[in-house]
Amino acid sequence: MTAPELRRRSAAWFGATGKQGFLHRAVQRMMGLPDHVFDGRPIIGICNTWSELNPCNGQLRDLAEHVKHGVWEAGGVPLEFPVTSLGEDTMRPTTMLFRNLASMDVEESIRGNPLDGVVLLAGCDKTTPALLMGAASVDLPTLLISAGPMLTGRFRGLPVGASDAWRLSEDLRIGKISARDVLEAECGINRSFGTCQTMGTASTMACLSEVLGITLPQNAAIPAVDSRRSALAHLSGINAVRLVHENKRLSHFLSREAFENAIRVCAAIGGSTNAVIHLQAIVGRVGVSLGLAEWDRLGREIPCIVDLQPTGRFLMEEFYDAGGLPAVMRILCEAGLIHGQCPSVNGLSVAENCAQSPIWRPDVIRSLEDPVAEQGGVAILYGNLAPSGAVIKSSAATKKLLRHKGRAIVFDSVEQYNQRIDDPDLDVDEDSVLVLKNCGPKGYPGMPEVGNMGLPPKLLSRGVRDMVRVSDARMSGTAYGTVVLHVSPEAAIGGPLAFVEEGDLIDLDVPGRKLSLLVDEAELAARRSRWSAPASPSPAGYARLFFDHVTQADRGCDFDFLIGKRTNLEERASY
Numbered sequence: 001m002t003a004p005e006l007r008r009r010s011a012a013w014f015g016a017t018g019k020q021g022f023l024h025r026a027v028q029r030m031m032g033l034p035d036h037v038f039d040g041r042p043i044i045g046i047c048n049t050w051s052e053l054n055p056c057n058g059q060l061r062d063l064a065e066h067v068k069h070g071v072w073e074a075g076g077v078p079l080e081f082p083v084t085s086l087g088e089d090t091m092r093p094t095t096m097l098f099r100n101l102a103s104m105d106v107e108e109s110i111r112g113n114p115l116d117g118v119v120l121l122a123g124c125d126k127t128t129p130a131l132l133m134g135a136a137s138v139d140l141p142t143l144l145i146s147a148g149p150m151l152t153g154r155f156r157g158l159p160v161g162a163s164d165a166w167r168l169s170e171d172l173r174i175g176k177i178s179a180r181d182v183l184e185a186e187c188g189i190n191r192s193f194g195t196c197q198t199m200g201t202a203s204t205m206a207c208l209s210e211v212l213g214i215t216l217p218q219n220a221a222i223p224a225v226d227s228r229r230s231a232l233a234h235l236s237g238i239n240a241v242r243l244v245h246e247n248k249r250l251s252h253f254l255s256r257e258a259f260e261n262a263i264r265v266c267a268a269i270g271g272s273t274n275a276v277i278h279l280q281a282i283v284g285r286v287g288v289s290l291g292l293a294e295w296d297r298l299g300r301e302i303p304c305i306v307d308l309q310p311t312g313r314f315l316m317e318e319f320y321d322a323g324g325l326p327a328v329m330r331i332l333c334e335a336g337l338i339h340g341q342c343p344s345v346n347g348l349s350v351a352e353n354c355a356q357s358p359i360w361r362p363d364v365i366r367s368l369e370d371p372v373a374e375q376g377g378v379a380i381l382y383g384n385l386a387p388s389g390a391v392i393k394s395s396a397a398t399k400k401l402l403r404h405k406g407r408a409i410v411f412d413s414v415e416q417y418n419q420r421i422d423d424p425d426l427d428v429d430e431d432s433v434l435v436l437k438n439c440g441p442k443g444y445p446g447m448p449e450v451g452n453m454g455l456p457p458k459l460l461s462r463g464v465r466d467m468v469r470v471s472d473a474r475m476s477g478t479a480y481g482t483v484v485l486h487v488s489p490e491a492a493i494g495g496p497l498a499f500v501e502e503g504d505l506i507d508l509d510v511p512g513r514k515l516s517l518l519v520d521e522a523e524l525a526a527r528r529s530r531w532s533a534p535a536s537p538s539p540a541g542y543a544r545l546f547f548d549h550v551t552q553a554d555r556g557c558d559f560d561f562l563i564g565k566r567t568n569l570e571e572r573a574s575y
């Protein structure tokens with residue numbers, strides 16, 4: 001015997017009698033909907049981040065149509081709606097300034113409308129966390145589809161991906177290649193709609209969404225323009241209707257165990273450091289207790305087994321051909337490193353979903369015994385320079401720099417870095433530590449991806465390709481190097497980073513998880529007494545709201561007033 005169906009949320013709109021029901025149904029009939037669709041069947045919102053200002057998500061307009069086919073087939077009614085889209089490479093000053101704004105748009109668009117379930121269409125870096133954060137705060141039955149990675153780029157007969165942009169721009173700075181060469185690469189690197197082809201932030205967030213069980217299997221890696229992604233969208237529409245019938249809300253999937261799975265898989269795929277901030281924000285929305293230190297504890301012993309840029313060699317198209325994320329999940333499941341009982345949106349457990357997942361390319365998906373890097377996880381550093389933590393992706397760093405002591409070259413802002421870095425008289429050598437301040441959540445504001453500062457040309461021309469860099473900024477998931485990020489508390493609120501001066505010694509000890517400023521406490525206290533907090537960079541508007549309410553990196557940079565779930569705010573009707 002099946003349980004009696006709950007009264008649908010949308011019935012408060014379309015099932016109402018009198019003037020209210022009349023107006024709600026009448027306005028929706030403009031879509032050409034016949035009588036019978038108002039009989040109480042599930043209304044599925046398709047929350048779309050398609051935008052011509054964000055071509056990474058350019059495939060989503062087409063995918064939405066496939067979702068609709070699936071929803072209709074399963075007896076639901078699809079209603080697509082647009083939300084803010086954040087184009088990573090285009091938006092200024094940084095998309096991170098707007099992630100929380102987009103999450104508010106998503107949350108209130110879902111809450112304010114007659115929806116029983118939601119399909120989230122996301123892709124480019126911030127769109128996935130923004131949609132998940134907003135949807136988590138409403139907590140309806142929800143499923144996510146990623147835009148999918150773009151096709152492998154081509155340049156002079158060779159494959160290229162987003163990480164190559166960093167290498168090419170450094171080669172251009174030292175005159176190794178010409179502007180014409182770069183133009184040729186520019187035309188071939190992005191051959192289709194879709195997200196960056198490396199294991200950058202977009203691919204990492206797509207993978208972690210799949211691990212969390214809120215996408216269908218293989219969502220992360222099917223190329224954006226592959227017909228198999230259209231089929232996945234169709235099936236996602238069917239499953240969204242089923243989730244509503246079973247009243248399986250987002251919180252059903254977003255458990256502590258599911259987040260632990262995500263942290264472990266993030267290590268195994270060599271995922272982006274940005275995933276730490278985004279997952280911490282989502283964790284805050286669903287009310288799971290998971291501190292920053294857990295990233296180190298859970299990910300520390302997990303080797304990176306996926307040979308993808310920026311840690312390794314290959315790109316997302318090859319990852320899909322190799323077996324995709326289910327193959328990685330199977331390896332971890334069989335080693336007992338995954339909570340296999342966690343549910344997923346297709347009704348199977350994550351263990352069941354990956355049980356029959358072969359590896360077709362062992363050069364791309366390696367084994368735990370023969371990994372790409374022994375420790376794939378994000379290391380969390382503490383010390384007198386980062387009392388609330390800092391992160392480093394050790395698998396993308398130079399091994400011999402993981403223990404390093406060096407003299408600080410200090411930049412108070414990005415602008416000061418840009419002015420000084422090309423100066424041939426800059427007193428810097430390969431043992432120096434580049435320090436960048438005031439690029440944290442409040443300091444910039446918005447915490448831009450500038451932590452992987454380009455090296456001084458005079459060292460690049462001598463063949464130096466990596467140095468220790470320390471900042472309160474983030475870095476692109478496509479970037480690499482010995483880069484300490486997210487130093488918290490940030491300089492702009494008086495974190496110890498604010499008091500680093502040129503020539504101070506900094507001690508980085510990644511195996512010991514320490515980041516220390518070798519300046520005695522009395523001297524630091526004297527510097528602190530001379531320091532005054534910067535004013536808000538904007539007296540009004542959204543930037544002011546951001547400055548006043550953004551939390552530090554260890555709490556995911558969410559707004560303090562958005563943390564948690566909010567339900568039943570929609571019960572009052574205006575007519």
Ligand code: FES
Pocket residue numbers: 056087088089123124125162194195196200202
């Ligand atoms: Fe959009 Fe990389 S710039 S996914």
